[in-house]
Amino acid sequence: LARLGASSPSDAAANAALMNLPGYRPATRSSMRRSQAGGASRRSSSFYVGTCHEEPEQLDDWNRIAELQQRNRACPPH
Amino acid sequence: LNMCEDHSFHVRYRMEASCLELALEGERLCKAGDCRAGVSFFEAAVQVGTEDLKTLSAIYSQLGNAYFYLHEYTKALEYHHHDLTLARTIGDQLGEAKASGNLGNTLKILGNYEEAIVCCQRHLDISRDLSDKVGEARALYNLGNVYHSKGKSVACAGTHDPGEFPEDVKAALRKAADYYEENLTIVTELGDRAAQGRAYGNLGNTHYLLGNFRSAVIAHEQRLLIAKEFGDRAAERRAYSNLGNAYIFLGEFETAAEYYKKTLQLARQLTDRAVEAQACYSLGNTYTLLQDYEKAIDYHLKHLAIAEELNDRIGEGRACWSLGNAYTALGNHDQALHYAEKHLDISREVGDKTGELTAKLNLSDLQMVLGLSF
Numbered sequence: 299l300a301r302l303g304a305s306s307p308s309d310a311a312a313n314a315a316l317m318n319l320p321g322y323r324p325a326t327r328s329s330m331r332r333s334q335a336g337g338a339s340r341r342s343s344s345f346y347v348g349t350c351h352e353e354p355e356q357l358d359d360w361n362r363i364a365e366l367q368q369r370n371r372a373c374p375p376h
Numbered sequence: 377l378n379m380c381e382d383h384s385f386h387v388r389y390r391m392e393a394s395c396l397e398l399a400l401e402g403e404r405l406c407k408a409g410d411c412r413a414g415v416s417f418f419e420a421a422v423q424v425g426t427e428d429l430k431t432l433s434a435i436y437s438q439l440g441n442a443y444f445y446l447h448e449y450t451k452a453l454e455y456h457h458h459d460l461t462l463a464r465t466i467g468d469q470l471g472e473a474k475a476s477g478n479l480g481n482t483l484k485i486l487g488n489y490e491e492a493i494v495c496c497q498r499h500l501d502i503s504r505d506l507s508d509k510v511g512e513a514r515a516l517y518n519l520g521n522v523y524h525s526k527g528k529s530v531a532c533a534g535t536h537d538p539g540e541f542p543e544d545v546k547a548a549l550r551k552a553a554d555y556y557e558e559n560l561t562i563v564t565e566l567g568d569r570a571a572q573g574r575a576y577g578n579l580g581n582t583h584y585l586l587g588n589f590r591s592a593v594i595a596h597e598q599r600l601l602i603a604k605e606f607g608d609r610a611a612e613r614r615a616y617s618n619l620g621n622a623y624i625f626l627g628e629f630e631t632a633a634e635y636y637k638k639t640l641q642l643a644r645q646l647t648d649r650a651v652e653a654q655a656c657y658s659l660g661n662t663y664t665l666l667q668d669y670e671k672a673i674d675y676h677l678k679h680l681a682i683a684e685e686l687n688d689r690i691g692e693g694r695a696c697w698s699l700g701n702a703y704t705a706l707g708n709h710d711q712a713l714h715y716a717e718k719h720l721d722i723s724r725e726v727g728d729k730t731g732e733l734t735a736k737l738n739l740s741d742l743q744m745v746l747g748l749s750f
């Protein structure tokens with residue numbers, strides 16, 4: 299099986315089956331290029347995608363009930 | 377009979393008043409940052425109850441928001457769902473749109489992306505029907521966020537580099553970028569700079585994950601500009617880190633180091649030790665790429681010290697691994713051996729199998745170099 303994974307079969311059906319296996323990753327052009335280049339593969343492995351800093355969730359709508367009260371004052375419920 | 381009617385009207389009037397008063401106090405507490413206390417007032421308001429369905433809808437919505445803020449997403453989901461049901465029942469289109477948006481955001485956090493998309497799309501459709509530009513912009517931003525999270529959830533599970541994800545991940549990220557662009561068009565028309573800042577930040581990260589590093593830099597530069605306009609130092613700090621990351625992948629390590637140094641400076645000013653540690657780690661890695669191992673060691677040692685202080689064993693392990701490599705590069709095999717041993721211990725402790733294997737390989741190499749093993 300290890301040999302099958304390493305050989306990256308070109309057959310589409312086999313490839314689709316492999317894609318469903320946990321952790322299987324087909325070789326990409328750049329990873330092949332890197333493995334040929336040897337040491338260069340360490341270029342980005344330390345800069346993992348988890349490091350991107352996202353915008354925090356927006357929760358600034360703390361006036362909705364106060365606005366309702368103002369509306370009720372202007373036009374009292376009847 | 378008349379007196380009786382009068383009495384029931386009085387009770388009802390008092391209850392209406394106290395329900396709204398309790399809810400107002402809940403809202404005031406949330407606004408002041410005490411959502412925990414706010415929730416109890418909202419819950420009390422629900423207990424009292426009200427005939428005014430618009431008020432009830434607002435209370436449900438704020439309860440959902442408060443629970444969201446407290447990271448109690450199942451509860452948040454429950455109340456946003458009540459709000460949606462109510463808004464639909466009374467035919468309040470604007471309320472339905474807002475509730476759908478809130479529900480979508482909560483579902484996104486819970487990882488239910490398909491349902492989140494349906495809800496956010498509903499928010500978008502109603503906002504467009506009502507020609508509500510602010511709502512439309514908000515819905516587009518939220519949709520962008522759902523697709524971004526969807527893409528990132530798969531991206532983070534693997535060990536791919538940015539730009540090298542499977543096609544379905546890329547498709548989700550491209551959709552996210554499209555929604556952020558659409559949002560930007562509207563918020564620019566509306567002159568909402570704060571919203572532009574948020575969209576640029578997330579758009580930049582989406583381009584980064586797609587491997588469009590030049591576009592990522594352009595977006596993060598805009599985010600930086602707006603952060604400075606608002607004096608928002610947390611946003612400024614995020615922009616510096618993100619710019620640093622993009623320049624690493626552009627192969628411009630000197631520029632990356634400059635941005636990471638600015639991150640470090642701000643992290644220290646904001647006394648955020650975790651971010652400070654991360655900036656030191658990034659700087660250590662950048663100087664490794666620049667082959668300046670002395671500086672790399674200096675920053676990795678700073679990272680190690682903070683990781684130890686914060687009792688972050690995973691961070692400590694990473695620091696030891698990096699230090700081992702840097703000392704090896706300098707030919708200081710004794711120090712390299714010391715950190716490789718530490719890396720092995722920590723990897724075993726935290727159950728990091730890959731780390732354990734890497735450390736063992738490094739150790740056997742170093743022992744060979746030092747003549748400790750044959």
